[in-house]
Amino acid sequence: LSPTNVTLDAWIAPPDYTSLPPVFLSRADQAGSAEEAVAGELIATPTGSMLFARVTAPSLTADRPPVLELGGEAIAFEPADPGQFHLTYTLDLDTLKVLSAPISDDQDAGEPATAADERQRVAIEFQAARRDLGGWELLVTPDQAPSIVLSDTPTVSDEQLVEIPYAALDDYGLSNIIGTLSLIAPVEGRKTPPVMEEVIAQAPEGQSLGARM
Numbered sequence: 001l002s003p004t005n006v007t008l009d010a011w012i013a014p015p016d017y018t019s020l021p022p023v024f025l026s027r028a029d030q031a032g033s034a035e036e037a038v039a040g041e042l043i044a045t046p047t048g049s050m051l052f053a054r055v056t057a058p059s060l061t062a063d064r065p066p067v068l069e070l071g072g073e074a075i076a077f078e079p080a081d082p083g084q085f086h087l088t089y090t091l092d093l094d095t096l097k098v099l100s101a102p103i104s105d106d107q108d109a110g111e112p113a114t115a116a117d118e119r120q121r122v123a124i125e126f127q128a129a130r131r132d133l134g135g136w137e138l139l140v141t142p143d144q145a146p147s148i149v150l151s152d153t154p155t156v157s158d159e160q161l162v163e164i165p166y167a168a169l170d171d172y173g174l175s176n177i178i179g180t181l182s183l184i185a186p187v188e189g190r191k192t193p194p195v196m197e198e199v200i201a202q203a204p205e206g207q208s209l210g211a212r213m
Contacts, residue, residue: 005057005058005059006055006056006057006128006131006133007055007056007057008053008054008055008066008126008133008134009053009054009055010024010025010051010052010053010054010126010134011023011024011025011051011052011053012025012043012045012049012050012051012052012091012138013049013050013052014045014046014048014049015046015047015048015049015143017143017172018046018172019172019173020046020172023043023045025043025134025136026134041136041137042121042137042138042139043136043137043138043139044138044139044141045091045122045138045139045140045141046140046141046143046172047091047092047093047094047140047141047142047143048090048091048092048143049090049091049140050088050089050090050091051068051087051088051089051090051091051124052086052087052088053068053077053086053087053089053126054084054085054086054087055077055084055085055086055126055128055133056083056084056085057083057085057128057129058082058083059083059129060083060085060128060129062079064129065077065078065079065085066085066087066126066127066128066133067126067127067128068087068089068124068125068126069124069125069126069127070089070122070123070124070125071096071122071123075087075089091122091138091140093118093120093140093142096120096122096140118141118142119139119140119141119142120139120140121137121138121139121140122137122138122139122140123135123136123137123138124136124137124138143171143172144170144171146168146169146170146174147168147169147170148166148167148168148169148177149166149167150164150165150166151165151166151167152165153165162181164179
């Protein structure tokens with residue numbers, strides 16, 4: 001195979017909940033825009049992202065397709081049209097079998113794991129007929145649970161309206177916040193009053209509530 005008759009197009013699509021744009025993978029000698037991730041850079045990748053790749057190689061056949069080398073595994077592309085091959089792979093922390101490098105070397109053996117410790121470095125490399133088409137290193141990160149706290153003491157107005165100040169935080173923003181209010185029965189043995197569940201905040205379409213980490 002010569003470099004002129006083989007082309008690779010590869011990109012990473014983050015999950016919808018992140019609202020992040022796709023990242024296009026480019027070799028250092030082929031990068032053409034700021035949206036492209038050049039080989040040699042560490043690419044932050046949320047867990048659940050989809051890796052898409054397409055190889056055009058007229059001289060390759062279905063019995064010797066291009067492969068994705070990932071964590072010591074060779075994942076074969078699927079043939080499409082003659083000379084066309086494609087691959088889709090889910091980059092998920094729970095199922096990914098990859099070679100990973102520790103994020104921190106100074107953690108004690110008995111120390112509980114932190115969010116940073118859950119990240120994984122993932123080396124990916126595309127090959128066709130044993131020729132390197134490009135390699136990148138990803139940092140696959142977990143989706144952190146959102147957090148919310150009371151930022152002040154709740155107040156009640158003269159019109160009996162309850163105001164609950166809060167501060168919310170999430171790594172990719174929040175679409176809505178639901179509050180559940182319940183009354184305490186004043187006398188033991190009485191039936192517990194009904195629980196009220198209300199959407200107390202909702203973000204406009206395309207926007208986010210709270211702060212992003």
